[in-house]
Structures are given as C-alpha cells and as structure tokens.
Amino acid sequence: MKKQVLIASAIVLCSFAIGAVEGVAQQIFNQFRQPQLVVGFPYRDLDNCPGVSxxxxxxxxxxxPPTNVNDLDDGYAFIQFPAGVVYNYNGTLYSGVYVSINGFLTFERTKLVSAKNPIGLFINSSSYPDNVLAPFWGDHRFRTAADIAGGFMPSKISWAFDFDRDESCQIIQPARPxxxxxxKNLNINTSPVAVNSSVANFQARIYIGGATNNNQGEVEFAYGQVGGNPNTTNTTVVTxxxxxxxxxxxxxxGFLADFWNGLVWQPGVGxxxxxxxxxxxxxxxxxSDARIRFGSIVYLTFSDWGYGDADTSGAINQRHFDLPQNRRVTANDARVIMRSIVTKRPLDSIWKRQAYLADVNHSGRYYFTKLKxxxxxxxxxxGTSNIVIWRRTIDIEQFFPGQGVGPNTNKQVVRVMFEGDGLYGADGKAPDVSSLNQIYYEATEYDAGLIMRYLSGRLPYLPWIYDIDTTGPDFGKVTLDNVADNVRFGAPTNVGGGLVQVPVFLNGNHDGAFGVRFGTNSDIVSVTPVVGESNVVSSDNGTDVAVIAGNGSFDGNQPVALVTMKESDVLTFSDVRFNEATVPNHTIRMVENDDANVSAYPNPVTSTMALAINAEVSGNLTVRVYDMFGKIVNTVYDGSVSAGAFSTTWNTTDMSGVAVAAGSYIVRIEGAGVSAVKVVNVVR
Known part of the structure; x- marks a missing residue:
C-alpha cells in the first residue's frame, strides 16, 4: 500500500513572533555560511556500507539530568570522539557531543534539558540547549522491542568516525574525516499522539577541519527513508x-537566538x-540524494590575544605558516588594520579572529548587553517597554586596595583574559556574560602604530602590556616617553586643480608609537606620510576618512603627513581620535593667499628662477623651497630686507648644491609684511 505522508500536523512554527536583537554580532553567522542544498549524495545507511565500523x-x-534516570523520550547520550579527534564549533574545541532522542546534537552539557518543542532552535532560553546541530528537531521517541506489541518499529541510534563515501561506499578523495x-527508524513527532507508522531515518555529519589551527569543518544533514514500518498497516507519517x-x-x-535555518537555502531571504x-x-x-550543507568559514584559532598577526599570514598554507611570531608580524599587519578603518569594513571581531590578534595593546574588548x-x-x-541593546566596554585596568607599594596603596594592574580563569582572571567575570564567545574585539590605528614600534624594536614576541606594576618582570613591556596627545592641522597650500594640501603635525615632541584617525567634509585625494631619519610613518585613506600611524622620535614642528583634498571654503576635520582617545574637531577657514607682491619667472623653469618680492615693511624675510611631501629642499634667502622691491634667485638645486629632479615644488615667502606661496614646476 502506498504510504501516506503529511497528514497529521505537529507544532507549526512559521508564524510565531519573537523579538530580534539589533546590533549583536551573532556568532554562528561568522562561523558557517548560509545553508545550501547539495545533490548527488545518495543516503548511505551506516549498517549497509561495507568498511564502515x-x-x-x-x-x-x-x-x-538532573536525576539521570533512563529516558527514551527526551534523554541524551554522550559520544566520546576517538583519541586525538576534536571539533571546533563556535570558537571552542570539543572532543565529544551529546545525542538527543529528539533529533539534534548539542556540544554543551550545561543545558541538557527536556527539549520537546522544536521552537528551541530559534530562541535563546534556559529551557533549550545552545550550540546545537539539528537535522530534525521534534518531539520524538525511541522505540524498543517491547513496543512491537503496539505496532511500533524498534529504533536504533548509532555513530561512526569515518570518511565521506560515494554510492558504492568507496572513500571520496581527498578523504574527508x-x-x-x-x-534509524525513529518514531517522529509523537505529540499530541504517537503514530506507530511515523518513522524516519536521518543523519548529522560533522566534518573535521583540515587546518592545523582550526578543526572546524562543514556540517551536513542527510535524509533517508520515511515510513515503511512492517509492524503496522497504518501509513500516516507526521513530517x-x-x-x-x-x-x-x-x-x-526572550530574543531570537543566533541560528541558521536549514530550510532557507536562497541567499538574502532571512x-x-x-x-x-x-x-x-x-x-x-x-x-534522497541531497544534503543540507552548512559550509565552514575557516579562520585562525590562535589563543594569543594581541599576537599581532592581523592579516592572518600564519594560517596554514599562508606565507608565514609555522614561523615564529617575530617573522609572522610584518608591516602588512599595520596596513591591514589601517585599510579596515578607511574602508569602514572592520576586521573580524570574533574571539580568536583578526581583531583579537590585532588588538596588541589589549584595549579593544567589549560585549553587547541589555542590562542597565x-x-x-x-x-x-x-516611556516604553522596548529593551535597549547597547555595547559595553570591558575595562582592562583594575584596582586592588592595599596591595600597592610606597605612597600608592592602590595597585593598578592589567588583567589579561585567560580561557580557564574567567574574563578578568579568577572571580573577575562580568555578571551578564556567560561565554567567551560573547566577547568581541576591536583594533585601531594605534595598534598599527604599536606594531610598527614592535618591528623597530625587534622584540621576540608580543603582546606588550602597559602597566605600573613594577613587581613583575619587565621583559616584553614598553614604556613610552612622549608629550603629544593630539594633532594640529597647518595652513592649507593651494596646489592647483582645485586641490589644497594640509600638513598634519603632532601637537608636541613625541617618542614612541602614535595613531590618529579623522574624517573630513571634503573629498580626500591622498595622504602622504612624511618620514624622518628617526621615525617611520604610514598612512591610508578613503574619500572621507584618513588614518596615520607611526613610531619613533617626532618633532612637533615637522609634519607627519600631508593631506591632499578638494578645496573648500571651510575644511572640517571631525571624529578625530589620537591614540584611541577622542579629541576635539578642527576647522580651517580658507583665506585667499595674496601673492600680488611676489612673482616667479620663468615658471616652468629649467635652471634658474628669479623671485621678485615687494616687501611691505622692513624686517626679516625667509624664502624656502619645499617638495610636495613637505620636506624642505633649500633655503633661498633668510635675512633682513628694507621695505620696497627685493629680488633673489633659486638655481633649482637642493641645500647640497645638487640639481633637483623634475617636478612640482612649493616656494614659501614669509616676513617683511609678506606671506605668500608659489607652486613652481621644474622641467629637465
């Protein structure tokens, strides 16, 4: 007799409403790709495949639990993986998994609760397990030989550590463990009444990842025969x-959990x-030849917070795989951080991912909360009952009263997060954070500057930890001697083509690393670093945001970068951040540069240029030539002049008397009542 399916109805979940959480970076979305349907994989019963044990x-x-009595309705059984086999799920390594009769697996032992209602896949609640793989979650029951008298078919749940196999049970190459x-023959969807003909066969397949530093592989669900119970004439199957x-x-x-619905395969449809x-x-x-597949997103799982490998070049098959840290961390890691800022595409913020590695000064740790x-x-x-979800920064520094030395009796230390000791170390756990997977990380331009400092110091490993604890070892710690705590923007120079160039200075002399980020109200064309003999500077930019990072000794009177941008009556530099501290915005009002008192001829020039200047008053006058990077090329004149006409020449050489290369140069005239800038072009 032809079996009849889809007759009875269990719990229908299509229309229930649960609040959604905005702004929370859900973990599972960053671990696995949206499910897809893959075909050409016939269902292979473990009992009917030679070679499978x-x-x-x-x-x-x-x-x-908690009584741990035998339960064939809602019980769990633990599977211990073979020695040496581990699986990375949601950021944690597991050596076993709990199997539920109700058609799912869970990696967590803390919520082994009666989970009859399949709604548990979609909501976060103490009534349902977390970290779940659910090929067919419902209210099911395991049947034994004692149930045959009632027309039921005995069930069987089994497992194997094997490889992906084809229709002939041959291992598919390359072999995937x-x-x-x-x-097998599970009595499915037994509520509100058990139907003895409602039996089904299905599998969960967990692939062990091949990367040395990541054991997470993809997950697949496969589906075999439904119905076919020989012990009854009933044909109804509740699916x-x-x-x-x-x-x-x-x-x-009370909110939606982080999940992927295995029935929604089309991209962008929720x-x-x-x-x-x-x-x-x-x-x-x-x-029966199709599977539901959740593709794994493989990332590094290094456990060293602030390791510095922002570009993950230490991953397997990458250029720095298996090298020591001082060879994995390069200038490109600083560039990756800066590029993420200017493109407004933050580094992956998940635990043990890019930002976790890039946060070298351990300042970018936070989580989402709904608590006051x-x-x-x-x-x-x-005035409403709407819960607000907001971001809370986890402080790094803590005080320990009475444990300091000398006049400072409140000892301030940096507590680094270790996996076995809670979030702050022993007894330091935030009350509304239940898992390390709820912690997110952020890297800034200052981290890029610190990486540059690390490279210049040739230290053997990161992280540096800044603190005032003098009782511990100093190796690996860095103390900074600097006075700059902001940037200042110099007077714009018109460089033609509707563009101006604005020099960026630190607001004081500075020894050590720095990082600055700012937005602009006018399109940025380029940001050019100005590198000195005792420092190194790097920069990056988008159309409306720029970052500059550097390390070394800096003179507050010399620019660290030149910003070329579209000319505007008012130039605004907003959202300014210096070494991770928010500082005031800057505004520059453009004033026409009155150069009627200055002429330069010829321009373009091949060898010697005459500069005619009309000094408005007697006094000191300087005439200097700069290249387009803001570096001084030559001082043409520096002395006193009388009011009236004055002339001098530049023979297109630098201060050493060497002819300069062809290109554009800036001649700045200051003093004796004159302030003018001329852009001149040298041709060879």
Missing part, C-alpha cells in the same frame, strides 16, 4: 513541524531570521 548507542545510555550520527538548522549561544533570553519548520519529507527538497549599567535590570527606552 559503526557503534550502536545502547538505549540504557539515554538519560535526562567526519563524525556521522544516525537516527510537519520539525525544525532544521544549527544554533550558537549568542543572543538574550536564513538567520525566518523560523520556518518542515512541511515535507525529505527536508532536503524531497529527494549597574546590572540592576533591563535597560528600557524612556
């Missing part, structure tokens, strides 16, 4: 109402927000 999980092993968990997908541990109670449940069998598009600042309850918009 499967282990049957005893029904007695399924228990439910995987953990396969199989639910509606189950949920399929993967879930992390982000989000807040795979991480839609709560569709099953309506047909197989869930894989109604065909005093942790007394949920933060609400005034």
């Amino acid at each position: 499967a282990t049957t999980i005893s029904p007695a092993d399924f228990t439910l 995987c953990i396969i968990v199989q639910w 509606r109402g189950a949920t399929i997908g993967i879930k992390g541990n982000g989000g807040f109670p 795979g991480n927000t839609r709560t569709d449940s099953t309506s047909v069998w197989q869930p894989s598009g109604g065909r 600042r005093d942790f007394s309850g949920d933060s609400l918009q005034p």
Whole structure:
C-alpha cells in the first residue's frame, strides 16, 4: 500500500513572533555560511556500507539530568570522539557531543534539558540547549522491542568516525574525516499522539577541519527513508513541524537566538531570521540524494590575544605558516588594520579572529548587553517597554586596595583574559556574560602604530602590556616617553586643480608609537606620510576618512603627513581620535593667499628662477623651497630686507648644491609684511 505522508500536523512554527536583537554580532553567522542544498549524495545507511565500523548507542545510555534516570523520550547520550579527534564549533574545541532522542546534537552539557518543542532552535532560553546541530528537531521517541506489541518499529541510534563515501561506499578523495550520527527508524513527532507508522531515518555529519589551527569543518544533514514500518498497516507519517538548522549561544533570553535555518537555502531571504519548520519529507527538497550543507568559514584559532598577526599570514598554507611570531608580524599587519578603518569594513571581531590578534595593546574588548549599567535590570527606552541593546566596554585596568607599594596603596594592574580563569582572571567575570564567545574585539590605528614600534624594536614576541606594576618582570613591556596627545592641522597650500594640501603635525615632541584617525567634509585625494631619519610613518585613506600611524622620535614642528583634498571654503576635520582617545574637531577657514607682491619667472623653469618680492615693511624675510611631501629642499634667502622691491634667485638645486629632479615644488615667502606661496614646476 502506498504510504501516506503529511497528514497529521505537529507544532507549526512559521508564524510565531519573537523579538530580534539589533546590533549583536551573532556568532554562528561568522562561523558557517548560509545553508545550501547539495545533490548527488545518495543516503548511505551506516549498517549497509561495507568498511564502515559503526557503534550502536545502547538505549540504557539515554538519560535526562538532573536525576539521570533512563529516558527514551527526551534523554541524551554522550559520544566520546576517538583519541586525538576534536571539533571546533563556535570558537571552542570539543572532543565529544551529546545525542538527543529528539533529533539534534548539542556540544554543551550545561543545558541538557527536556527539549520537546522544536521552537528551541530559534530562541535563546534556559529551557533549550545552545550550540546545537539539528537535522530534525521534534518531539520524538525511541522505540524498543517491547513496543512491537503496539505496532511500533524498534529504533536504533548509532555513530561512526569515518570518511565521506560515494554510492558504492568507496572513500571520496581527498578523504574527508567526519563524525556521522544516525537516527534509524525513529518514531517522529509523537505529540499530541504517537503514530506507530511515523518513522524516519536521518543523519548529522560533522566534518573535521583540515587546518592545523582550526578543526572546524562543514556540517551536513542527510535524509533517508520515511515510513515503511512492517509492524503496522497504518501509513500516516507526521513530517510537519520539525525544525532544521544549527544554533550558537549568542543572543538574550526572550530574543531570537543566533541560528541558521536549514530550510532557507536562497541567499538574502532571512536564513538567520525566518523560523520556518518542515512541511515535507525529505527536508532536503524531497529527494534522497541531497544534503543540507552548512559550509565552514575557516579562520585562525590562535589563543594569543594581541599576537599581532592581523592579516592572518600564519594560517596554514599562508606565507608565514609555522614561523615564529617575530617573522609572522610584518608591516602588512599595520596596513591591514589601517585599510579596515578607511574602508569602514572592520576586521573580524570574533574571539580568536583578526581583531583579537590585532588588538596588541589589549584595549579593544567589549560585549553587547541589555542590562542597565549597574546590572540592576533591563535597560528600557524612556516611556516604553522596548529593551535597549547597547555595547559595553570591558575595562582592562583594575584596582586592588592595599596591595600597592610606597605612597600608592592602590595597585593598578592589567588583567589579561585567560580561557580557564574567567574574563578578568579568577572571580573577575562580568555578571551578564556567560561565554567567551560573547566577547568581541576591536583594533585601531594605534595598534598599527604599536606594531610598527614592535618591528623597530625587534622584540621576540608580543603582546606588550602597559602597566605600573613594577613587581613583575619587565621583559616584553614598553614604556613610552612622549608629550603629544593630539594633532594640529597647518595652513592649507593651494596646489592647483582645485586641490589644497594640509600638513598634519603632532601637537608636541613625541617618542614612541602614535595613531590618529579623522574624517573630513571634503573629498580626500591622498595622504602622504612624511618620514624622518628617526621615525617611520604610514598612512591610508578613503574619500572621507584618513588614518596615520607611526613610531619613533617626532618633532612637533615637522609634519607627519600631508593631506591632499578638494578645496573648500571651510575644511572640517571631525571624529578625530589620537591614540584611541577622542579629541576635539578642527576647522580651517580658507583665506585667499595674496601673492600680488611676489612673482616667479620663468615658471616652468629649467635652471634658474628669479623671485621678485615687494616687501611691505622692513624686517626679516625667509624664502624656502619645499617638495610636495613637505620636506624642505633649500633655503633661498633668510635675512633682513628694507621695505620696497627685493629680488633673489633659486638655481633649482637642493641645500647640497645638487640639481633637483623634475617636478612640482612649493616656494614659501614669509616676513617683511609678506606671506605668500608659489607652486613652481621644474622641467629637465
């Protein structure tokens, strides 16, 4: 008799409403790609594939905490992976997984609760597990030989550590090791009444990643026969109402969890927000040769916060793989940080990812919360019941009263986060953060400057830790001797073509690293670093934002960079940040440069240029030539003049008497009542 499917209906989840969390960087979205349907992979029963050694999980092993009595309705059984096999899920390495009779796996032992309702895939709640792989989550029941009298078919749940195989059970090359968990002849969707003909076969396949530093591989769900119970004449199979997908541990109670819905394959249609449940069998598009695949996004999983490898060049098969840290961290890591700022595409902020590695001064740690600042309850918009989700920075420095030395009895130290000691070290955990995976990281232009300092110092490893704790070892610590705490913008110079050039100075002499970021109201064409003998400077820019980072000794009277931008009546430099501190905005009002008292001839010039100047008053006069990078080329005249006509010449050489290269130069005349700038062109 032809089996009948889709007749009864379990819990339908398509229309329930749960609040969404805006602004929270959900973990699972950054670990796996949106699910896709892949075809050409026929379902292979573990019991019918020669060469596969499967282990049957005893029904007695399924228990439910906290009593841990045998439970064949909602119980869990633990699978210990073979020695040396680990899987990286959501940023954590696991050597085993819990199998639920209700059609899902969970890596967490803290929420082994009765989870009958498949809504648990989509919401964050203490009533449902986290870190879940769910090929067919529903209210199911494991049947034994004792249930045959009621017309039921005995179930079997087994697992194997094997490889991906083809239709003939031959290993597909290159071999991909995987953990396969199989639910066989499971009595599915037994609420509100158990139907003895409603049986199904499906698998969860966990592929072990091949990267040395990342054991995370993709996840697949496969679907076999449905129905076909020989112990009954019933043909009804309840396939509606189950949920399929993967879930992390982000989000807040009562809000949508971080998940990928395995039934939403089309890009851009809400795979991480839609709560569709099953309506047909197989869930894989109604065909037995298809699987639902969640592709793994492989990143580094180095555990060293602030390691400095922002470009992840130490990853397997990359140019610095397996090299020591002082060879992995290069100037390109500083450039990667700066490029992320000017393109407004931040580095991956997830734990153990790019920003985690790039935050060399350990200042960019934060998390999202819905609690008030005093942790007394949920933060609400005034006059409403809407919960506000906001970002909270985790402080690095803490005081320990009475533990200091000398007159300073309050010892201030830097507490570095270690995985085994909570977020601040022992007993220092923030009350509304339950997992390290909820911590995010940020790298700034100052980190780029510190990397440049690290490179110049040729230190063997990072991170540097800034503190005033003099009781510990000094190796690896850096003290900075500087006075600059801001930047200043010099007078613009008209360079033609509707462009001006603005020099950027530090507001004092400075020894050490610096980083500055600012936005502009006029389009930026370029930012050119000005490098001295005792320092190094790097820069990058977008059309409306620029970053400059450097290290060494700097003279506050010499520019560190020249910003070429479109001319405007008012130039505004806003959102200015210096060494991670927000500083005041800067505004420059353009004034026409009155150069009627100065003429330069010939221009362009091949050898010697005559400069005619009409001094308005007697006094000291300077005539200097600069290149387009702001470096002084030659001092043509520096002395006193009388009011009236004065002339001098520049023979197109530098201060050493060497002829300058062809190009554009700036002649600046100051003093004796004259302030003028001329752009001259040398041709050869």
